[in-house]
Amino acid sequence: MTVIKTKVDRRSFLKTSALAGGGLMIGFNWACSSSAEVKDPASAWFDINAYLTIANNGEITIMSPNPEIGQNVKTSMPMLVAEELDVDWKDVIVKQAPLDNAFPRQVAGGSQSIRSSWKSMRMAGATARRLMIETAAKEWAVDANSLTTKGGYVLNGSKKLSYGELASKAVGIEIPEEVTLKEPKDFTIIGKSQKNVDLDEIITGKPVFGIDYKQEGMQYAVVLRPPAFGAKLKSFDDTEARKVNGVNDVIQFGDKVAVLGNNTWAAMKGKKALVADWDMSGRLEDTPYHDSEMNKLLNKRVERPSRSDGDALKAMASADKVFEKTYEAPFLPHNTMEPMNFFADVTGDKVKLVGPIQTPAGTRGQIARLLGKSPDDITLEMTRMGGGFGRRLYGDFALEAAEISQKANKAVQVIFSREDDMTAGTYRPASKYKFRAAIKDGKLTGYHLSGAGIGRNNWVRPDWFPAGGIENYLIESSYVDSNITTGAWRAPITNFLAVAEQCFFDELAAEMGQDAIQLRLDILERAKNNPVGEIDYEPAKMIGVIKLAAEKGNWGKAESGVSKGFSAYYSHNTYVAEVADVIMKDGNPIVKNVTVAVDCGIVVNPDAAINQIQGGVVDGMGHALYGDFSFVNGTPQASNFNNYRLIRTKEAPTVDVHFVESLNDPTGLGEPSLPPAGGALANAMAKATGNRLYKIPFVKDQMVFG
């Protein structure tokens, strides 16, 4: 039995009030995971930012502060509430809360929605259930502990009262000091696959995405932006643009020019008709410059290593052999299928914003400063997002919409073309990793990783594998400043760090004459039993997924014509191991199948979880194969899907997913299957072709794959 306290110092983590129209409203903070983990409950707990309501008609609604971006939280979060509330899960719906001061902390995090709401959502459901029981006990004048619940009713022998009948009467009943949560073995909803609650809207083409939003009389705005990072607008001629049918206005703001039209096509044509003169005398970076700067850093020692155990440099000096390899990856655009867009209507003192954004509060703050308004005068409605992958953490497109609307004094929807989306991005930064291993008497005696990339990031994860498993261990990180905008891209940093690391361990195992998996297991055994220094992962769980993937993926068993590649990585609190099967067809490698083992604790919604894992593997392999994005004089060299290749259905492997059975609290799922995918692929391709690949993309130009 899990008992959870609902109060600290007599202050409750939940608040109840009457629901307008009749019923009960329970406010809580969706992101607080448990009282034990909260260091400062006074500041952390009492921000009510989510509401559970039980209406008089029995309808149960969660106002969720967080937007849906394809990770399926809109389905999995109500499952947590329905489980503890003891109702049919279909009776619980999630509504997207608008950005509101009543919801002070609206931020969409990375693979953390379920993890951080696991206890709070269940506590809210359990508290509501308890309030229903206590209200029914008063009605019947019986002991509350003699009552049970089922399917949205409180039961008393043959008598029953529905939650809808009880809801209004529950207002004002004191919140219990503590409530009991179900044990995982008693779950009836969690752990059973439930369909995406927005399925019908999606398959019938309902206007649920930001780009679908329309307000009567609004203008479609298409923006001409500088062609290169570092370029500035000198002047422009809009004579021809203004002649285009349906174009109503041309607005300059900063180094950009917006064309406003009655429809998107008119605005796009207007933009093409603009003639602009650009000042290209500023700092214009290109890919060879980035390469040489990163190479310099990889060969220099940093003042403060990210981690140093023992003396790795000494181990290198006294080794029989120092095995060294460098791996590199380019910038990447996000390429969400729904291009960036946002609606803004700036009128007098009020500002109305609508669109797909992961950081609504921060974006509203920026827009308030930009327009000289108070955030209180700005409303922001979040729509479903046609993909994010990190791009919609940055609200540049919303700021553009607000500025254009203010200057034009019209409601506008800014729409990026694919070319705008790809060339005015916030890219995954390019990075390089140099690994060195000291081998003495056939043993691994030292490990040295130096990471460098474009932009001020921490390029390493020094306390994760293989930390704790190698006596002499040195990790360094350094960066190159740049004027190219970079940011989070699905599984930030680890999306390539993992590929590089897992390729290196494959090569190192071959060099040492060991099995690729056994080398990893030996390091993990040391980290588990007698770790060197503090570590920030659980070696036992990593061993668990490695063994499961090896078994399910038939590692070590010869299959005719099949080359197997292995990879394992821990990220977002989840452990993943993958075995990729590559075959050769007409001289070209094809990845046929990937076997994945995952330890993500309790699997809340299995089919949806499998979908996330399959997607992450396809995404990771696709970008390792084809992701090719470079700069010449600050100008991106790819702009649309005719010159930037994304993985397609013929090239996508089947992905066979296996979960480690677990009763632990759930961890992240939106990202963790991506980081190991590229490594498993590269390791299999090296075996299949005899060629080891060191640079992404692995496949250039129109080369056939699959």
Next chain:
Amino acid sequence: MATYQLTINGKQQTVEADADTPMLWVLRDHLDLKGTKFGCGIAQCGACTIHMDGNAVRSCSIPVSAVSEAKITTIEGLSKKADHVLQKAWVEHDVPQCGYCQAGQIMNAAALLQRNSSPSMDEIETAMNGNLCRCGTYNKIKAAISSAASNL
């Protein structure tokens, strides 16, 4: 600007538009049929797939002036009650993640099943290779098309 008489989802529609306006924007902006999605504008991603006389076409690259008397079907007109065999299969397999490309995937698959009611996996892959899914739901899309075909 010219006037066009179009047949969309079985209904006659009159549209005032420039001759070069792609059907994508006629549908989305002129007629408020937002189910057809903008992805690339150059017929490379398939998000805007519609049917023209039963054939799958990329509406971003079909100017309104080229439609003439052809019958246009969009995702909104694929079925009356979301009960096309593919829509049912999409529910059975719980296919979407973000969902943005899915209308185009379904429309493309519907045209495939129209001309080949029992496609092999190779035929499915060949027919669907022009439709990108950035979330990587390809496994589920293929499974859904296979089960839809078996339910025909």
